[in-house]
Amino acid sequence: QVQLVESGGGLVQAGGSLRLSCAASGRTFSRYTMGWFRQAPGKERELVGAISLSGGSTYYADSVKGRFTISRDNAKGTAYLQMNSLKPEDTAVYYCAAKYLIMVTTATRYDYWGQGTQVTVSS
DSSP: OEEEEEEOOEEEETTOOEEEEEEEEESOGGGEEEEEEEEOTTSOOEEEEEEOSSSSOEEEOTTTTTTEEEEEETTTTEEEEEEOSOOGGGOEEEEEEEEESSOOOOGGGOSEEOOOEEEEEEO
């Protein structure tokens, strides 16, 4: 089992920044690729981005490319989502997820999920 706990969400004005953290416990963090997803009210959960085991490879949705950055610190067992130039349409609950060994982009393929953290961007 891997337990994931997100933190860092909150209310921010458009153009501002937030950094989300995802702290993992349980199994060996470095053997899990990490993904960040978000879900806005009335919408399906969508992938924000993903990061490989070492952090050497990342993937981003077009909607956040150039504004968001995913990173990880395997020694601390934590993944991060740095969000810059935030827009009102980024408002959603943000989730981190863990997938054993393989970096994937489909939500159903992830093994473990956090409880989510709310991000609200005001205009």
